[in-house]
Amino acid sequence: MTNSVDGAAVSAYASKLHIPRASSRPGETSDFQSLAIPPAGSLRQPPLDVSPQDTADLAHGMVRVLDDEGRAVGAWAPELTPRQLRAGLRHMLHVRAYDERMFRMQRQGKLSFYMKCTGEEAVAVAQAMALEDGDMLFPTYRQQGLLFVRGRPLVDMMCHCISNAGDNLKGRQMPVFYSWKQGNFFSISGNLATQYSQAVGWAMASAYKGEDHIAAAWVGDGSTAEADVHNAMLFAATYRAPVLLNVVNNQWAISTPQSFASTGTTFAARGLGFNIPSLRVDGNDFLAVYAVTRWAAARARAGHGPTFVELFTYRVEGHSTSDNPAGYRSSDEAAAWPLGDPIERLKQHLVNLGEWSDEQHTALAAELQASVAGDWKRAIALGTLEDGPHWPVESMFEDVFKEIPEHLRRQQEKVRAKS
């Protein structure tokens, strides 16, 4: 069958649905070898007032600082003291110890659900360290590291996860949907990407009021498909809102590979179409993540508006306690990931500097595991998910509105009478 376009005969109906491929499926070998990973230190750092189109090389390339030997190289190498680097390492190890403990407790039935961020610790930890305490965070459920840097007591986080009497969310939310106003950490929604455009609004208010606080928002590779991400980028660009828009590309959205949202290019490249300066950064490189975040925050504070940042990383574990990744990807993927482990890479750097040792590292990991175990005991002393004590059951009727209206008051009375 032939057709004609401008008089030229062409074979017709060659169109087919393109189904994007995964980096691997069970039984296959992961194809990370085909990823183009530029050498550390190879990209320039542009001025803060860079024109968006002049960031195309950064959006398609990858900002990297730590080389394979653990040296900090190139224009993006940040000025961080050994003390700051050790603090970053400690936070990341702490997050990992916390995740491991909570995952285990979920498996023992003490939590209804949990989500780890294994392999992605540098994203939240380095970014929180690069931001100011007054900056507002609009995270997803996989940036628990932000809370560690901002100093939230782990006992409080655990109490939330088991909905006990010490839960600041009063037993209303599933585990890991934290909220912590005191730490400028916005309430996490279960609905994906909604916070992304809200962060832009928060930043618009900051500019409107003439304040120097910026907003930072996170979204996963899969969630970039939501319309809220388009809305966020359009509003941020239109009003030059002081906001840092992050995409954590950890390669997987439950079973769906990033190729179902990336459209065959980098996520960072999408920012260029919105005329927002855009960069891709090695998300497992603590120093690179820190440097890019500092740069973007400085841009926002200097009145240059939003920056769009893709953090290129890998979700080492399942999406949550509800899925088994062996069902949808090759079991060798995490080991084959070419950008390594963020904790090991920062450790190597510190050891190279003569500021850290294997012995110190082992001792710190053990200390943090023990401290997390102690926190867990303190948390369950305030109540457990199954046996309580919880908040009083009638408290569920509070905060639906500022004041309880009459129809809810009547429902509350019925519950109180039964309890």
Next chain:
Amino acid sequence: MTAMSMVQAINSALDCTMGRDPNVLVMGQDVGYFGGVFRCTEGLYQKYGAHRALDTPIAEGGIVAAAIGMGVNGLRPVVEMQFADYIYPAIDQIISELARLRHRSGGEFWAPVVVRAPSGGGIRGGQTHSQSPEGIFTHVCGLKTVMPSNPYDAKGLLISAIEDDDPVIFFEPKRIYNGPFYGHNAGGGRARTWAEHPAGEVPEGHYSIPLGKANVLRQGTEVTVLSYGTMVHVAEAAIEHSGVDAELIDLRTLLPLDIETIVESVEKTGRCVVIHEATRTSGFGAELVAEVQEECFWHLKAPIERVTGWDTPYPHAFEWEYFPSHERISDALRRAAACD
């Protein structure tokens, strides 16, 4: 006949319709290679290929919009929303477009799209994995709304929904995907899995249950109980617990509503209790109460009561205090039966 869970029955309905009609496809998040987070599309990717068990980006509005376009162009897309709670980003496409396309185009265009959505609580899902939003959709003109309570009905109703030329919102009560549920700490010696339950016997081949037909599950003389989904089983336990001789009607399709079956029953019993898990105010129960009141007023001996979820978001820690328990239903049945 084979013993099937509701998940397997839904899978079988999809398989049967895809096997008969090459224009039927399933689409949604994780429905292809992985087979769905609740496993409802398991094996379809392997059997029918990636383009008929279509993984999609995480964009509910985009998924429904694409399904409408496909539907207009001759396909019969069956969309899976991963949770009913995630349907809201698609609501403009569903309400303003899918529901009204036939009407606004004077009958020129329509899209035979089914939107499947696991709904309801009881799995410790908190406020974003537990909602029952059926009342939002019954309020929209142009959508058929279905919620089965067992595997046999699920398969027959889903096949009807897919073969229907109108859009259908098909809620799947996920608490009973793998077995009936009678409420927290209820059930006694009742069936715990679908394999032990008569409605878990499902033909492997094609059959259908018409949309718009309720099912009288239990004959009774004192009170008519109207319910659907998970609450049908809780109501069954509550009827036994209360000792009231109630007639239990499983609505199965909320819209179009089988008002004849309801009226016939209420005219006989003179009393009616309406049960759903969704929040109370402006819920589908309000519509049922109004219909019964208009049609059966002169036969009523008792006020029509609603037993529902409270008007709060679904709380993680207080799931069973929120969920309409067999005790709450039983109290309502006794109150109704005591009126003469």
